[in-house]
Amino acid sequence: MNKAESKYFGTAARMDEALIECLEKKDFEYITVKEICEKAGVNRSTFYLHYETVADLLNECVEYTNNKCFQRYGADMTDVKMRLSSERPEDSIFISPEYLEPYLDFIRQNRRLYRVVLSHQDIFRTQNTFSKIFDEVFSPAMDRFNVSESEKQYVARFYLGGLTSVVREWVENDCADPAEMITDLCMRCVRGWGD
Secondary structure (H helix, E strand, O other): OOHHHHHHHHHHHHHHHHHHHHHOOOOHHHOOHHHHHHHHOOOHHHHHHHOOOHHHHHHHHHHHHHHHHHHOOOOOHHHHHHHHHHOOHHHHOOOOHHHHHHHHHHHHHOHHHHHHHHHOOOOOOHHHHHHHHHHHHHHHHHHHOOOOHHHHHHHHHHHHHHHHHHHHHHHHOOOOOOHHHHHHHHHHHHHOOOO
């Protein structure tokens, strides 16, 4: 990355951080460009050089965060799809340390952001992220278990709803418990307490 790119990304990161700080205190529709610029230490012309609206900044922040999270797995979606089609069905269970611990580690490191995301799911378009993950990951995994098309949405909602609730509680407690404990808890909830 050259010096100009580094400066651009540094400025963008400061504006992302300023937006998150504003969202901790007020609803999205009341956040102004002026507030973001003041918190980020940039002038309005710099903001408008990067974005047309605060919504554009939000979109970039969401995209950047999602990409950072997916990078934890060291694979792109194509690799995941290939793996799902070739491995044994029992190896396609996502409630496992292999999948949960990188996710929980990312959340712990970005817990401030996740507090905001979990309290503003509508503006962070978590439904869009869920749809992408459903189409590219969960649906092919459920195919391996012969889950019918009419049941897939319910099964995915069950898993993601439970996981989201556990993560919300964990984040509200400032991620005080070890990620390994949360992983083990989720696995026991899904697989049964006697295992």
